[in-house]
Amino acid sequence: MASEPRPRWGILGAGGICNDFAVGIVMAGGSISAVGASSVAKAEALAAKVKAGQAHGSYEALVADPTVDVVYIGTIHTMHRPHALMALAAGKHVVCEKPLAVNEAEAREIIDTARAKGLFLMEAMWTRFFPLTRKVREIVAGGSLGKPRCLQADFGFVGPSDAKHRLWDPNQAGGGMLDIGIYLVQLATMIFGMATADVKGTAVLTEQGVDAEGSCSICWKDSGTASLMYTLRAVTPERACIMFDGGYLTIEGPAHTPTSVTVSRSDGARGKVEPETYTVPLPSLKHGLTVNYPCSEGMVYEVEAVEACLKAGQLECHEYPLDESLAVLRIMDAFRQQVGVFYPQEHDSSCTVS
Numbered sequence: 001m002a003s004e005p006r007p008r009w010g011i012l013g014a015g016g017i018c019n020d021f022a023v024g025i026v027m028a029g030g031s032i033s034a035v036g037a038s039s040v041a042k043a044e045a046l047a048a049k050v051k052a053g054q055a056h057g058s059y060e061a062l063v064a065d066p067t068v069d070v071v072y073i074g075t076i077h078t079m080h081r082p083h084a085l086m087a088l089a090a091g092k093h094v095v096c097e098k099p100l101a102v103n104e105a106e107a108r109e110i111i112d113t114a115r116a117k118g119l120f121l122m123e124a125m126w127t128r129f130f131p132l133t134r135k136v137r138e139i140v141a142g143g144s145l146g147k148p149r150c151l152q153a154d155f156g157f158v159g160p161s162d163a164k165h166r167l168w169d170p171n172q173a174g175g176g177m178l179d180i181g182i183y184l185v186q187l188a189t190m191i192f193g194m195a196t197a198d199v200k201g202t203a204v205l206t207e208q209g210v211d212a213e214g215s216c217s218i219c220w221k222d223s224g225t226a227s228l229m230y231t232l233r234a235v236t237p238e239r240a241c242i243m244f245d246g247g248y249l250t251i252e253g254p255a256h257t258p259t260s261v262t263v264s265r266s267d268g269a270r271g272k273v274e275p276e277t278y279t280v281p282l283p284s285l286k287h288g289l290t291v292n293y294p295c296s297e298g299m300v301y302e303v304e305a306v307e308a309c310l311k312a313g314q315l316e317c318h319e320y321p322l323d324e325s326l327a328v329l330r331i332m333d334a335f336r337q338q339v340g341v342f343y344p345q346e347h348d349s350s351c352t353v354s
């Protein structure tokens, strides 16, 4: 019996993560129809590497390409909204890098558009598709450790020395929360859910006014608390620990791309636990392919998950639903409001942090 054709991908952008996601498609045995970038030379360079059929010198040409079914958007944060809206307007399914948009209001506009058009949309929160993230969810839902009560997690690295880099630039919605704090917040919503939470934040801001380091405490009064710390100026273990009434679960660093998880069960005697470790190594890169970001070999899991959704005709992914993208942005909006990080585009559009 002939197998169904795979969805044909278009890669919008040719920067660091676009390469890595495209490598994930190649590793999944998928099909890349085209790459579209700000210049044809950039598009051609990536297209040659991942053996895409076409290279377009504009994003408009990419989304208009009839051989593209689903567009992956890997441009800077501030371009996610216009690029997602452009691809949806052209009738394409969309997978958009994290954060789905700069704030909740922008994300809502993208989501409403996708839903109105009956097109698939997902924020590319690749962590959700790692085998060990799925294992963590299974353990939490299974209830054998009891109820999750607290989460403690960190993510940090020393940011680029180039002061103009997107991470430091308010015009590109820089700062640590939207870039890496988001991984901690999505872990918290994965454990404690999407209900409205009380958010308390503190942060160190740069001279340009973006957050170089921050600490975010979240309280869901009926379920638990999260204590999250991120930094762009220190190396951290990038570990996460979920604490239950019957023990604790440690996701070893790098927790956003997990390869080792230890479950420590309490036998009832205070201070005594029985540890059990699960490991799943990263998949190997296919010959000749290279990635820009640590552990991007794991992009393949996300590609497989999206393709499974498309094959099943789903318009969103139950492992990272759009309402959860909104819940995460709501928390990040509240955090930014408290620590005083506002982006220029938020002053002159209706999309403001509420």
Ligand SMILES: NC(=O)C1=CN([C@@H]2O[C@H](COP(=O)(O)OP(=O)(O)OC[C@H]3O[C@@H](n4cnc5c(N)ncnc54)[C@H](OP(=O)(O)O)[C@@H]3O)[C@@H](O)[C@H]2O)C=CC1
Binding pocket: 012, 013, 014, 015, 016, 017, 018, 036, 037, 038, 039, 042, 074, 075, 076, 077, 079, 097, 098, 099, 124, 126, 166, 178, 179, 293
């Ligand atoms: N899932 C993950 O692990 C990771 C996700 N990301 C996410 O991916 C996105 C891109 O990050 P990254 O790949 O590191 O960034 P890069 O700077 O490497 O690439 C960003 C791309 O955005 C496009 N772009 C459009 N407008 C501008 C502009 N005004 N200035 C600069 N670039 C512009 C460019 O596309 P073109 O090539 O067409 O010129 C550029 O290549 C971010 O949203 C980030 O959060 C980043 C790293 C890891």
Ligand SMILES: O=C1OC[C@@H](O)[C@H](O)[C@H]1O
Binding pocket: 179, 180, 293
């Ligand atoms: O998503 C990400 O994960 C890895 C980081 O290095 C990068 O800055 C960020 O965008």
